[in-house]
Amino acid sequence: MLHIDIVTLFPEMFAGPFSASIVARAAAADLVQIELHQLRDFAHDRHNRVDDEPFGGGPGMVLKAQPLLKAIEHVRATRTGLDPHVVLLSPQGKKLTHTRVAELSKERSLLLVCGHYEGIDQRFIDLAVDEEVSIGDYVLTGGEIPAMVLVDAITRLLPGALGDEQSAELDSFAPGLDALLQGPVYTRPPEVAGMQVPDVLLSGDHAQIERWRREQAVLRTRERRPELLEDWPE
Numbered sequence: 001m002l003h004i005d006i007v008t009l010f011p012e013m014f015a016g017p018f019s020a021s022i023v024a025r026a027a028a029a030d031l032v033q034i035e036l037h038q039l040r041d042f043a044h045d046r047h048n049r050v051d052d053e054p055f056g057g058g059p060g061m062v063l064k065a066q067p068l069l070k071a072i073e074h075v076r077a078t079r080t081g082l083d084p085h086v087v088l089l090s091p092q093g094k095k096l097t098h099t100r101v102a103e104l105s106k107e108r109s110l111l112l113v114c115g116h117y118e119g120i121d122q123r124f125i126d127l128a129v130d131e132e133v134s135i136g137d138y139v140l141t142g143g144e145i146p147a148m149v150l151v152d153a154i155t156r157l158l159p160g161a162l163g164d165e166q167s168a169e170l171d172s173f174a175p176g177l178d179a180l181l182q183g184p185v186y187t188r189p190p191e192v193a194g195m196q197v198p199d200v201l202l203s204g205d206h207a208q209i210e211r212w213r214r215e216q217a218v219l220r221t222r223e224r225r226p227e228l229l230e231d232w233p234e
Contacts, residue, residue, distance in 0.1 A: 002032045002107065002158060003079060006147055007071045008114040009050070011036040013144045023152055026161040034151065039063075042070035051117055060118030068113065068124045075111050084111035086130045088120070089143030089150070093132030096150065098179070100133075104150075105157040112150065114143030179228055183216030 006014070014036055018024065026032045040048040044066060051061040075084060085107050094100075104110060113120075113129070125132070135146045155161055186197045200212045221228050 001030055002105070002154070003082060003084070003109040004032060004034045004112065004151060004154075005037060005075045005079070005084060005110070006034065006112045006114065006151075007037045007039055007068065007075070008142075008144055008147070009039050009116055010114075010142070010144055011038055014148065017148045017152070022161055023155050026155045026158060029160065031158045031161055032155050037071055037075065039067055039071055042067040042074065044070075054118060058118070062118055063116060063120045063124075065121035065124035065127070068120065069128060072111065072113075072128045079109050082109035084109040086111045086113065086128055087150070088113045088115060088125060088129045088132045089135075089146040090115050090120075090132045091134050091137075091139050093134040095137070096133050096135050096153075098153075101150070101153045102157055105154045110154075112143075112147045114147050116142040180217040181221045181225060181228070183213050183220050 043050050050067045054062045135149050190197045
């Protein structure tokens with residue numbers, strides 16, 4: 001089982017995404033255990049304050065190091081025999097890829113920290129964070145939605161989570177497809193609004209179908225994400 005702990009100011013945000021679909025089924029099957037931790041529970045003053053003004057001036061507030069360090073210490077104490085890998089969801093992190101998701105899915109214990117406001121005291125990052133992860137080159141209100149994205153991406157790669165393991169292997173960016181985008185897919189009926197399913201998919205010739213799918217994946221990748229083909233063999 002993969003243990004995922006999430007330190008957040010807004011645990012209520014996770015109720016919907018984690019109570020349905022793949023994540024909920026994986027949790028029910030004991031493939032993943034997810035626990036949420038309210039950061040304010042680890043504040044050291046009676047007002048449960050976890051942020052303060054930045055040294056040197058500037059707009060916004062900065063999350064304090066002490067409550068975060070206490071939260072990490074608490075989680076480590078409850079995960080006996082495990083060494084949680086600490087991930088900070090941050091716009092400054094390395095961009096998340098399918099390859100990194102697959103690597104993280106093999107961890108036994110993950111501890112995700114959701115950033116907020118203008119950032120986090122660098123001392124916490126230096127002392128406790130193993131890696132910073134970004135889900136894209138844009139800024140969100142906080143790290144909660146990126147944490148949901150990461151948990152969903154990881155959970156669906158856990159053995160047994162999808163039921164049909166080949167589904168994950170055929171995803172866009174999956175290593176087996178050399179990081180190509182997935183090509184077009186079709187289902188019944190064979191005609192919709194005068195548009196027919198490509199004949200090759202109805203041919204029953206599996207070798208020809210696989211060639212067509214590969215060609216379509218290359219075409220779609222060239223059209224939408226040409227940078228993925230920079231090292232593609234001619």
